[in-house]
Amino acid sequence: MEYKVIFHIDELNKWSLVLKNASNLLEAIGNNKSYIEVVANSEAVKTYNSFNKETDLNLVNFFNELNNKGIKFVACNNALKTFNLRQEDLIDFVYIVPAGVLELVKKQMEGYAYIKP
């Protein structure tokens, strides 16, 4: 079995919930192959800012742990521009796409399930 999933987050206060969902999914999937991507747009991209002192350290550790387990973290460049964030400001494993919303559409067209915690 192979699982393809995108999580969508656009609110700052949903990060814990999204990461918990992604973590539970990974555990439930076990040894099956999976492609899991977290797409952040709107204000949610601010949490990717590695210089943001307000970001909870537990959250940063959780990001690292899930990235190590193969989850891909994606930021919307429209949102980054809104908040004056550049590639070099972000946690280093974050991918940037021109438009988060188009990424969400493309992935669904490729058969990814969509989940909005």
Place this chain on the structure above:
Amino acid sequence: MEYKVIFHIDELNKWSLVLKNASNLLEAIGNNKSYIEVVANSEAVKTYNSFNKETDLNLVNFFNELNNKGIKFVACNNALKTFNLRQEDLIDFVYIVPAGVLELVKKQMEGYAYIKP
């Protein structure tokens, strides 16, 4: 015509909205065949607790009505464990799945439409 739909709920205060959506859907579907499932994870599972005195009685009646009309109610076991809830604490027609998030993925893979009210 045959309709397959999963509703996703993870916030306590969305129950009325979700049940209203499910009820409207049933009415609009009419005599067509349908498979409708409500998947609750995170704090939303607390409303399934049949011993929870804070749960609005109208909501409990609404659960029963929709269950009688064929809607399946599902609880995420990860969330149940978080809130120390066991099978015997829940409204008796609630199904438990190991991970709500995997249920949401599997159903979409089976062609279910996803709706997050």
Place this chain on the structure above:
Amino acid sequence: MEYKVIFHIDELNKWSLVLKNASNLLEAIGNNKSYIEVVANSEAVKTYNSFNKETDLNLVNFFNELNNKGIKFVACNNALKTFNLRQEDLIDFVYIVPAGVLELVKKQMEGYAYIKP
């Protein structure tokens, strides 16, 4: 390439975010063909009321701009009835469907991607 997308909105305060998402999507899609629909149910339909003085004029202009670019705006009739709104009260390019939730299901069955900002 052809893109088919439905945006779902059921909260009043999400309109700016939804329209921004739709606008970013249009720009990212460029000259590719697209079918983009915004489906409003629950309280979100109130913003379609053209006599609502509380509605931000910027939002109204944004509606017009996106409608001119081909985005279809849809209202759930169940929600309209709840708020005593009739066709003649609405911005004139808004389509009414009997049940917003069924529209969301049907479109996904036709291959539309679902996005809930």
